[in-house]
Every structure is written in structure tokens, then in C-alpha cells.
Amino acid sequence: MEQIQSEFNYRKFLIFSLVPMALLLNQANVIFGVNTSLSDFFLFTTILFFPLKKDIRLPITVILFILVLTGSVIFTSFFWDTFHFHFYADPNAVLRGYMKIVAVFLYFTVGYNLARLGLISNILKWFSIGAVCLGCLSLLATFITIPFLQDIVFYGGNRFRGLMNDPNFFAVVQSTALMYFWENKSMKLKAKFINCLILILSLFNSGSKTGMVLLVLIFIFKGIPVVFSKNLNKQKLTLITLFVLIFAVLFFFFVTYFTVLLDELSQIIPSFQRVTELFTNFEGAISDSGSTRDLAWGNASQLIKFSPFIGIGIGTYSDLALFLFDNSTIAHNTYLQLAAEWGTILTIVFISYLFYHMLMAFYSSKEKSRDSKIVHDMLLPFLVGSLSLSLNNARLFWLLFGALVFLTGLNNKDFNKELRDKRWRNVN
Template sequence: MAINSLPLERKGDTSFLLIIVFVMSLFLNQSNVLFGINLSLSDFIIVGLLVSLIMKQELELPLAHILVFSTFSIVILFYSLFIIPNQYMIAANPLATLIDYTKLLVVFLYYTIGFNLSRLKLTTAFLKGFVIGAVGIGFIGILISFVPIPYLSSIMLFGESRLIGFMNDPNFFAVIQCCALSILLRMKPLNSIIRLGAIGIIVLSIISSGSKSAVILVFLYCGYFLISKATKLKKITPLKAASSLVLVLGLLAIIPTVLTYMDELMAIIVNRFPIFSRVELLFTDFSSAVSDGGSGRAQVWETAVHIINSSPLMGIGLGNYIPIAEQFVHNPNVAHNTYLQLSAEWGIVITVLFFVYVSSTLIGSKPILLENNQANQNRQIIRDILIIFLIASVSISLNNARIFWLVLGMSVFQSKYTHSVNEL
């Protein structure tokens, strides 16, 4: 079913949607647990956006997507409530299953909205709102490191030291900030001073989160970013080549000096940001950094593997992970790995098919020469955010991350249902 990009004809409709998408994007930087569910103010706004699009007859989604989700819902609910409890000799828990299914329903809603944001040429409004929210929260978080503000400090700090912004997990907050970093690096036009200042705030907020996996993620993404930039150079003049060589040699020349004063530099940073002591290990003792201080993933990964081995094809469904995990470990927790978590709940077959589909959108959403610069820029940013989530999924369970599903919906439309999207 082919779907074309349909511009809103009335200026008032366009302005209203731009504002509501911008505000919704701001609040994607916030979520808190209520009644066992992570709730965000963006959830309420997105419902209003959904109703508005329905009333204007502007909400569309390919029938195949609806049928797949409906079929998957029926199968996994039946499996979760009737098959798995008998197989593992556990009591069926309709409430836990309902809570997990509600999460799935919410992220499918975000997927649907993401698809339509691309279709209605509102990707730019989303990106701007999201990055402004991320930079603003990062700035406030850094500010309270210097000037403690009692109310904000109690909300934005985890364990009185790790910055979590307005999220409930420092690692997820850091991943969100990494997504904002990718937008800042790609977005044009943007004043150089504003860009550098905003990037500095984002990087400091990631460090302040104490997330070692996020610091590694930043390095991996920056490497990917530099490689992608280098491969796009159409012509390298002798002057540019000489300048690059001098820059590289200069950096190599100062490395010994930097290493000499590394301990002193680390001490200064740790003194100002105590939580950086967690990240410092990445530079001084990498093996300890990835296993000590609560970062060990071996036990939860091993538990997830046991669950997958016990039900590899269909998984264990929704609401059953913790009670089944208790059969393998005394204090069970989620897998802290999206691939393992989904394989345990959905089964290996569906999980593999899902990520193959996600990967196909990355290939299909590459910039197109016939499109304008804004459209190509947005395609690249959406690809980058998806790549960041796919990398971060190795150490964090991100299967219910709103922005991941929103961006996935955008990527699906860009890659499979249009070849020309001119952004507002």
C-alpha cells in the first residue's frame, strides 16, 4: 500500500501541529514510574495529537502494519495468560500481563505517530523540540552540580550524585542525551558557537550521569560520524590533505604531554564532578569499569539466556519474565539488553525478523540525491538515532523506549513509502 506525503493545506492546521509536535518532543525528555508504568507528559500530548489527526482525517497507517500488530497482540496475550503459566507451573498474572501489553500498545501508538510525522513533513519540528529539551535539561543538571537547588537536586539526581534529568534511570537519560548529540552534529544551519556550547552541555551531562556504557556509546558514535563524513568528501585538495596531516601529527605530538598530566586532569574533574570517578575507570582500568560498581551484566544476561533456552521459539510472553527468572536466580531483574529481553519475551524468530526489518529501514533511508538538503539531513539524523539505540541496546533494555519507536515509524515511512519529503 503506497502512501504519499500529504501536506496540510490550511495554515492554521499546520501551525497548530507544529506547536503540539514541538511540545510533545520537549517532554520526550521526561518520564516517571506511576502504577508500575513509565509515564511521560508526552503520552498525554500524543493522545491529543492522535485525536486531532483523526478529526482532520490526516492519520494514516498501512493496513499490513495494523494486521501484523493485531495478530501479534492476540497471539502473545493468549500465550502469556494460558500457555506459559501451565508450561512453567506459575500463576497467571493478568495485571502484570496487562501492564506489559499497555507498554506495547503505547509504543505502537508512538510508532504510528512517528510514521505520520514524516508523512506530514513534521520531522524538523520534532527534532528541534527534542534537542532543545535535552540541552535545557542538561544545562539545569550541570548547574545544580555547582549550585545545589534542593527541590531540583532531589528530582534530577539518582543516589545524590548521578544525573538522571527528568528520567528515572541514569543510563537511559544518557542514551537520550546521545541522541541529542547526534542531532547537534548533523543539524544545519546552526551557529557554530551555539552548536559547540550545546555539544559541551550534552557531553558534560552524559559524564554527570555516570553511565559508562553511554561514554563508550559516544566514542563509537563519534567514530561512525567521522567515518561517514570522510566517505562523503567528493574531492580532497592537496591543501586539505596537508592540513589534515598536520592536524593528525599535531595531535600525536601532544598525546605524551596529555598522558603525563592525565592523573592531575582526572583529579580536577572528579573533584568537581564526583560521579566522574565511575567513568574515570574507562581510561585507567577498562576491565574493572565494565564489571564493577553495578555495571556487571553477566548475571542478568545469563538469566535471560536460560529463559531463551527454555522457550526459544515463542518466548515467555508478557508479564512472566520476573516470576520465571526467579526459577534461575534469587533476585531477578530485566535483561539489561534489548536483544535478549525481546528474545526471551517474543521468541528468537520474531525478534530476529523485527531487527531485520529495523535494519532494512536503515538501508532504505539513506540520503537521496534528488531530495533537498533539509530532507536528506533529517533522513541522516533519524538513521543516526536508530543506530545509537541499536548500539545502546546491548547494555540497556530499550524495548519500551518511546523515542525509539517514534523514530522507527519515521524511518519506515522515509525508507519504504516515499522518495521525496520536503520538510517544514
């Protein structure tokens, strides 16, 4: 009886820390040159409690990778860059860069162990609720000017960014919450529709071209399986037919009055002006309006060519790019950023490990934890968004990745038994 009570108190404490941490995953700002989130405080209270209970585990492959990565990036930053580029790294910048690696590794650890304890669904739910609340705020702020909030939640005066430091990052996070509600089978259809609609409208309000691409891909990814499902009944088939007919009519109308509609929408939502460039001037959408991704990608590619195998280290990217190219813009592409900083060898190892677990979740049977399917779908916006943004330090991504690694490794009998036992004690 005492053991059960102790277990109950343990889980109660974790949930108490998880709810604010989950909500605050929707917030991130740069303070003293470091991307900081208030969720970090609750992360540390959670991560410090695991060892006290002797209840923390990680795959040995992950631990070895972190150790190798640590040695590699420190050597590269302080020794290789000096020898190869005649560039002397700023120790403070390297320290800040390494602290980011430590922080995301801790989020990975928490995600892995929360999935092991059967608590990952709690944090996903509360994170998504927080995203919907910010979506409601974006709609309110569009029609009602709130002076003291303008500088906080808007970028450039008209692009909603929520509590993030960048509207594009905000769009990726909202897309992640959208995937959660879309995939959640336990939620009533009406509530699911309302939440998804709020998140979609907040994406428009962000004025993010990346967000619009994500939205289209989400509709394709989630819509095609429904259309070709073998379990279609007459009611579903009728609804799909009506939807296709309505969509065809609207599409014809949209094409006919294409320019007019875009202009009208831009008048209602000023931030949407940037999105219209995807349709009217795609090349300009990549290089103009503050994106300059063509230049950023070119610089990143050059850095990779200069040091392909071991990279340039951490905390050195902007200063070294300024030193070599007279431009300090970061890569605006997670894959290029990692390849430039970590080197292609460690980057390929990491990406292969990530995609292996993504495929494991995609092809997993229905008998396995439904959480793995939700986590898999929530990671997709990060993988696509990483093509145009540097998301290698995104906290939510690493927490989800940690959970995915455990959930796709449920063939381990000891973990399966432990998870069942913990859930049984929680129910009783």
C-alpha cells in the same frame, strides 16, 4: 481558499501539540510501576486528531505485525508459561506490559504520519532544544547545589539523570540530541559547536559508562567520513592536520599522566568515578558498581533457551526470573529482552525490518529527504545503547523508527506527491 485555511489551522494545531510533546520526550519516570511521560498526554491529543481529519496511515506490514505480536504475547503469558514453567502470570502485570506495547505503537504511528506530513523536523528540533536545556542544568547543578532539585535530577546523589528515571537512559537520549546537532546542516557552526559541547559535558556528568562508549563511537562514526572525504579543500585539510597534531600531543600527555588525570576529573565530577572503571577495571565495570550486567545477561540467555521460539510473554519477565533464578533483574539488553519476551522468531523479524530501513537510509541518495539522514543518525545511539540497556519501551526510539519507515519509503509516488502538495500549501 477555505481549504487552504483549514489546512493551515490543521497544521497549526499539530505544531501546537508537537512542541510540548517534543520537549517532554526528555522526561520519563516510573509511576505505579509504569514508565510514564508527560509527553503521552500530547501524544493522545495528536493521535486522536488524525482520525477526525481522516489523515492517518500505516503500512499493512506494521499492522499485521502488531496483531500477530498481540496474539502471541497474550497466549504466551497466560497459557504457555502456566503449562511450560508452572508459573501463573499476574493479570495486572500483563496488562501493564501490553499497555507499553500500545503506547510505543502509538509513538511509531505518530512518527510515521508526522514524517508523511513533513512535520518531523519540528519535533526533532524541539526535542533537541530540550536536551540542551537539561545539559545546561547539569552544568549548573555540578557547581551550584540546588536542594529541591538534587533528588529529582540526580541519581545516587552525584549522577545527573535529568528528568529521566535512569542516568544511562539520560545519556542515550543526550547522545541522540548530539547526533541531531552534529548532522544539522542548516545550523551555524558556532551554535552547533556550543550545543554539542553542552551535550558532551552532560554525558560526562551522567557518570554513564554506556554514555562514554557512545561518545567515542560518535566521534569515530562522524570523524572518519570527514577525514576521507573527496571534497576536502586546503582549508579543511589544514584544520584536520592541526587537529590530528593537537590530538597526538594530548594523547601522549594523557597516556603519560593517565591515572592522575582520571583522579583529578573524578574529583571535579564525582559521577565520573564510575567511568574510570572502563579504563582501569573493565571486567569490574561490567559486573560491579551496580551494573551486574553479566548476571542479567546470563538470566536472559537462560530464559531464551527455556522458550526460544515464542518467548515468555509480557509483564512476566521479572517475576518469572525471580521464580526460576531467585533474581528479578531485567536483561539490561534490548535485544535479549525482546528475544526473551517475544521469542526469537518475532524478534528476528522486527530487527530485520529495523535494520533494513536503517540501511535504506544510509545508502539513500542526496536527492532524498535530508530528514531521513538525521533520523537514521539519531537512531544509532539507541541501537548501540541497546547492547547494555533495555530500551524496548523508549518513546523517542519508536517515534524515530516510525519516521524512518516512511522516509525510506519515499519511492511511493502517491506519498511523494502528497508530501510535496502539503509543503507547497504550507509555504504559500
